[in-house]
Amino acid sequence: MDLIDIPPTDAHRLVPLLQKLQALHVTHQPGRYAANPSDAALTNWLGDWLTDESLTARAAVSPTGAIMGYIIYGIEERPALPVRRAETRAMLHHIAVADSWQRMGVGTALIAEMKRAVNAQGINIIATTYAPFNTASAALMARMGLRPVMTTAEWRGES
Template identity: 30%
Template sequence: MIRDLSCEDLRPVCDLLRSTQDAHASQYPCIYRSVDEDSDLLGIIETQMSHPGAIALCHVQDGTVSGYLLAVISDVSSGGILVPRRIAMLNEIAVHEQHRRQGIADKLMEEMIRRALEKGASAVRASHAVFNQASARLLERHGFLPVTMTVERDLN
């Protein structure tokens, strides 16, 4: 079942965010750091949930949070070079390892897209780490196409 994320869900979501952050930190330690303090993770989640354009969802299975999604809708103005529009930015999505390959991420994405449309968004934007092929496949299944590419060269 998909529902709005609530304060009671913060602990399991924090655990999922930690595992995602650790996976990123192990692949790219020069970019991502491991987070030791729960308060840091809770701050990330609470900041996104408190945004006026927040879409904060969780999937609950057998009374347990099995996945979550955090997105924020905002009006983007270009300063003159891009078309101003309302965009939903997918910031976080994760599914507990034991619940993967059951379509939970797809259900979270479908609900987020539905709500973004309801709130007048004209697009959803997302990014993923290059190593994260599961995220790449998820985004592709939902019609996401590359628009810009960010590259980086480490100078250390």
């Protein structure tokens, strides 16, 4: 497996995995997530998002060049507040692994590479969010040393 950078012009390569991830979220939280976004809409959004220079998109590719999984993370500068210390952290926004490559170390390799890259920049904090129904993400995060530090709750009234 090779790990490669995904520039904004290659955003389309991530869309099949993003569609699957989106469908999982829609299944469990349909009131929160838009169902069935088009590939074009996702490609445009992802391509625009990845132009942000604070973001990094990396993909694990098979020997045939197929995308096995991807990770998108950004660097955030958080100023000090009276109630919180200042910090620079890496925020893991997305991670997805193709079904056929799950439980083969792809997600682990992606996060390990992220840890190496941000640590080389002097950053030793990684944060992420994941939905409570996504037990695979929760297990991967725990294996990689990310521990829950807060819980976010929502109320959504009828529209």
